[in-house]
Amino acid sequence: MSKKIHMTLDGVFGIVVKGVSLLVVMLLGFIIIFVLKEAFLVFKEVPFYQFVFTKGWKPTSQPIKLGILPMILASIYVSLLAILFSLPIGLGTSIFLSFVVNKRLKRIIRIIVDLMAGIPSVIYGFFGLVVIVKFFEVKFDFTSGETVLSASILLSIMILPYIVSTCEESIEKVRNNYQSMSKALGVSKWYMIRHLILPSAKRAVISALILALSRALGETMAIMMVIGNSPIYPKLLGKAQTIPALIALEMGGAQIDSMHYHGLFAAGFILMLTLLIINTIFYYIRKNYIDIY
Incomplete structure (x- = not known):
């Protein structure tokens, strides 16, 4: 009986660990998706290479x-x-x-x-x-x-x-x-x-x-x-x-x-x-x- 309970607890613990690990991966994925979604609007207006490989940070001037x-x-x-x-x-x-x-x-x-x-x-x-x-x-x-x-x-x-x-x-x-x-x-x-x-x-x-x-x-x-x-x-x-x-x-x-x-x-x-x-x-x-x- 105690052996079965022990095996059951081990199984529950394994499921909890896998669930927490999956949650962490999903959370990281959601963060990346959210940041990329907010950043994508800039890359529509400013080409990626220009944003990364040029200098001049004037986001409130005209032209930006x-x-x-x-x-x-x-x-x-x-x-x-x-x-x-x-x-x-x-x-x-x-x-x-x-x-x-x-x-x-x-x-x-x-x-x-x-x-x-x-x-x-x-x-x-x-x-x-x-x-x-x-x-x-x-x-x-x-x-x-x-x-x-x-x-x-x-x-x-x-x-x-x-x-x-x-x-x-x-x-x-x-x-x-x-x-x-x-x-x-x-x-x-x-x-x-x-x-x-x-x-x-x-x-x-x-x-x-x-x-x-x-x-x-x-x-x-x-x-x-x-x-x-x-x-x-x-x-x-x-x-x-x-x-x-x-x-x-x-x-x-x-x-x-x-x-x-x-x-x-x-x-x-x-x-x-x-x-x-x-x-x-x-x-x-x-x-x-x-x-x-």
Whole structure:
């Protein structure tokens, strides 16, 4: 009797899990369809290539001009620069946690890393304004510290917990496989890390990179507070504007069903498309090049 009840509960649990998974997929599909539906009205008036590959965002002027190339480049530029800053630090921190510190300190650092992931974006934005922006203005005598570099540094701090968590978990598993054999053969710890652990953790590094890059491309509030919000081509020490910042700044003032309103949805669709393309490229690299070796 109890065995039948157990089997029944297992079946119910399986149905619930499948239903929830299906619901999540349907919800994602509805979001994509809704955004594409609102964006399609813009592409009727402005050709897709012109919207994506030209500059000039003047949605309320006559004639209307809608081009978001500078915002696309700024979003990618800031995100890739943040990855360049945070990936070595995150990977080094993961190795430090797995091989250097004792269990007590490791637990404390993990708590701090988890807390960093939970801090609201606006708090990071205040930190960026008060510390990073002011640092460039005071120490380097910049007219304005609101630059692409400031945004990249702040964003690298924000995505660091995602890199550390993903890499550290994988390195722990690989270490458990190799540590006893390395000790038996007399292999040093640092030789093991360099020649065994890091090559075996390549998939985790790519996964961490994908997760962090997706998080970086979608960041809004913190970047909006430190990047200057100028719809011009991005320069390292100049102002710029990302697509999420553009949408957040202008959606509240856009008239419903206007070209401005639908143009912001089109910008959101381009951001989703950019994320899809970048993630597809990295998954292809991981599948065809990383998994082979």
